[in-house]
Amino acid sequence: GAGVSQSPSNKVTEKGKDVELRCDPISGHTALYWYRQSLGQGLEFLIYFQGNSAPDKSGLPSDRFSAERTGGSVSTLTIQRTQQEDSAVYLCASSLGVGRLGSPLHFGNGTRLTVT
Amino acid sequence: KQEVTQIPAALSVPEGENLVLNCSFTDSAIYNLQWFRQDPGKGLTSLLLIQSSQREQTSGRLNASLDKSSGRSTLYIAASQPGDSATYLCAVMGSNYQLIWGAGTKLIIKP
Numbered sequence: 001g002a003g004v005s006q007s008p009s010n011k012v013t014e015k016g017k018d019v020e021l022r023c024d025p026i027s028g029h030t031a032l033y034w035y036r037q038s039l040g041q042g043l044e045f046l047i048y049f050q051g052n053s054a055p056d057k058s059g060l061p062s063d064r065f066s067a068e069r070t071g072g073s074v075s076t077l078t079i080q081r082t083q084q085e086d087s088a089v090y091l092c093a094s095s096l097g098v099g100r101l102g103s104p105l106h107f108g109n110g111t112r113l114t115v116t
Numbered sequence: 117k118q119e120v121t122q123i124p125a126a127l128s129v130p131e132g133e134n135l136v137l138n139c140s141f142t143d144s145a146i147y148n149l150q151w152f153r154q155d156p157g158k159g160l161t162s163l164l165l166i167q168s169s170q171r172e173q174t175s176g177r178l179n180a181s182l183d184k185s186s187g188r189s190t191l192y193i194a195a196s197q198p199g200d201s202a203t204y205l206c207a208v209m210g211s212n213y214q215l216i217w218g219a220g221t222k223l224i225i226k227p
Contacts, residue, residue, distance in 0.1 A: 031213075043207075050213070091160065109158055
């Protein structure tokens with residue numbers, strides 16, 4: 001497909017387990033973002049990748065959260081020792097570039113994570 | 117610290133009406149401003165992107181304006197249709213390439 005693909009679409013896990021969320025950006029997009037949206041809340045920035053530069057991790061809420069982007073394409077967001085407050089929809093977006101290039105973000109449909 | 121506010125939080129209008137959604141931001145040092153729509157259970161769809169040097173962008177029945185000096189943007193929807201019902205989100209991109217989001221306006225168009 002031509003859009004941003006995220007998997008799984010839904011994930012239910014027990015508290016304390018680790019989870020991995022995957023994002024396949026649009027081919028050729030060098031910028032990739034992870035956000036999360038909790039119920040009734042706005043979008044919260046988590047992490048941003050641009051090409052081969054070091055990622056901007058300033059939005060990660062704790063050291064239980066990590067993300068990597070292999071080969072400048074697919075990204076994986078990992079949450080270790082999940083907590084109930086981690087329950088949210090995790091959204092991935094990609095774009096051609098950043099800032100002055102004025103490239104809009106294209107979002108995937110998200111992964112709904114429920115921690116029981 | 118950039119803050120983005122959207123007013124109103126919710127809006128319900130009859131089909132066919134023209135309407136305006138508002139977005140305000142506190143720091144005028146932005147790279148661009150983007151409007152998105154979010155349908156229930158789905159991801160976000162980019163509607164319009166206005167670069168910091170631009171005043172407005174148009175796409176079909178949608179027109180977005182940007183006034184950096186006053187920290188405001190509006191999204192104008194002409195001849196509204198039931199299919200326009202969604203949550204509309206405004207997001208501002210700053211110097212760190214992060215998007216700062218408003219809480220959204222939930223729009224309902226009544227047939």
